[in-house]
Amino acid sequence: MTRLDKNKKISHLVFGYGQMAKFIKEYLDGVFVSHADITKEDQIEEEIVKFNPDVVINTAAITSLEECEQNKTKAFETNTLGAYKVWQVCKKHGIFLCHFSSGCIFSSNTPDEIYSENSIPNPKSYYSWTKVWAENLLGKSPNLLVVRPRQVISSKVDVRNTLAKWAVYSHFISDQNSTSVVEDFMPVLKDMIDRRISGTFHLANPGTISPLEVSYLLKEKVNPKMKIYPTTLSEINKNLIAKRVTTVLSVEALRAVGYILPPIRESIVKVIEEFKVNLEQSGGFESLNPLRVMTKEKFSLSGKRISKYVNTN
Ligand SMILES: NC(=O)c1ccc[n+]([C@@H]2O[C@H](COP(=O)([O-])OP(=O)(O)OC[C@H]3O[C@@H](n4cnc5c(N)ncnc54)[C@H](OP(=O)(O)O)[C@@H]3O)[C@@H](O)[C@H]2O)c1
Numbered sequence: 001m002t003r004l005d006k007n008k009k010i011s012h013l014v015f016g017y018g019q020m021a022k023f024i025k026e027y028l029d030g031v032f033v034s035h036a037d038i039t040k041e042d043q044i045e046e047e048i049v050k051f052n053p054d055v056v057i058n059t060a061a062i063t064s065l066e067e068c069e070q071n072k073t074k075a076f077e078t079n080t081l082g083a084y085k086v087w088q089v090c091k092k093h094g095i096f097l098c099h100f101s102s103g104c105i106f107s108s109n110t111p112d113e114i115y116s117e118n119s120i121p122n123p124k125s126y127y128s129w130t131k132v133w134a135e136n137l138l139g140k141s142p143n144l145l146v147v148r149p150r151q152v153i154s155s156k157v158d159v160r161n162t163l164a165k166w167a168v169y170s171h172f173i174s175d176q177n178s179t180s181v182v183e184d185f186m187p188v189l190k191d192m193i194d195r196r197i198s199g200t201f202h203l204a205n206p207g208t209i210s211p212l213e214v215s216y217l218l219k220e221k222v223n224p225k226m227k228i229y230p231t232t233l234s235e236i237n238k239n240l241i242a243k244r245v246t247t248v249l250s251v252e253a254l255r256a257v258g259y260i261l262p263p264i265r266e267s268i269v270k271v272i273e274e275f276k277v278n279l280e281q282s283g284g285f286e287s288l289n290p291l292r293v294m295t296k297e298k299f300s301l302s303g304k305r306i307s308k309y310v311n312t313n
Contacts, residue, residue: 013053016060019160027186038082065242068127079130084137103150107245111176116250124243146200149180155274170311171231175246176208202249205264
């Protein structure tokens with residue numbers, strides 16, 4: 001099996017320079033994070049010719065569900081056509097591509113409605129559609145790995161971290177969801193790329209947990225003053241312009257190629273404890289203020305000026 005040339009300076013070229021790109025830099029060797037615009041094929045080509053990487057990892061996307069809903073053309077040009085352009089240039093140069101899709105292309109009505117990699121997607125937001133269309137355009141190839149994380153959490157204090165978002169929310173749904181812990185899946189992703197595993201995989205921890213259950217753990221371990229109000233998905237969706245989903249994913253395909261992430265109910269405790277340490281080191285709850293502002297803005301887009309969803313304690 002082909003291995004990466006460890007002596008090569010840049011072996012992994014990453015498009016997109018957000019949360020996931022930072023983790024890839026931390027966990028993989030020889031990484032360069034490009035700021036090229038993936039809607040411009042000439043910029044992709046220029047970077048690939050310049051760095052001659054063994055692997056390209058595409059994390060670039062418009063990831064705000066609200067922004068995708070409000071600017072559908074930009075979302076389509078980036079998340080769908082941009083992803084396709086990256087793949088076209090990789091194909092031309094015979095380079096292996098790891099593309100980040102999303103588990104949220106599925107919506108489960110009950111915890112027993114479990115979706116496998118071969119299930120037919122049932123997207124509920126424009127963002128999710130753009131991810132489905134990208135997967136359809138990319139197709140299948142021995143040189144293509146598509147990963148679908150779902151509800152990504154980590155111990156990092158980062159506005160893109162769903163755990164940090166939950167730390168400023170006040171209303172939580174009790175629906176069981178699949179969840180992806182970055183610290184658990186990054187070593188697996190590294191190995192999959194090293195082994196050049198192709199195909200589509202749900203990159204999630206086994207088992208499910210609800211945001212409400214996570215909020216109780218956050219209250220117990222991070223913020224005893226946190227006020228928690230149980231709510232429902234349909235209630236939350238009434239106040240957002242982009243519909244959220246509950247998603248339960250099968251991780252059998254990952255298991256079949258040799259990887260079992262820790263069960264989410266074990267991992268969540270560790271992640272929350274590490275998040276607490278990182279939060280203290282980054283200045284405490286005040287460092288989450290940008291998230292409070294972002295959350296208020298997100299809910300105000302529905303025109304209802306709802307601030308009750310933000311925890312001020
Ligand atoms: N984080 C999650 O919860 C999650 C869950 C499932 C799937 N995913 C997928 O995983 C991937 C990485 O997510 P992430 O958490 O790293 O998101 P992120 O922090 O929002 O990073 C996405 C990056 O793409 C950049 N970008 C936007 N348009 C671009 C363009 N035309 N050309 C190049 N870069 C562009 C963004 O830049 P700007 O900030 O300047 O726009 C941002 O740096 C995405 O494909 C996302 O859909 C994420």
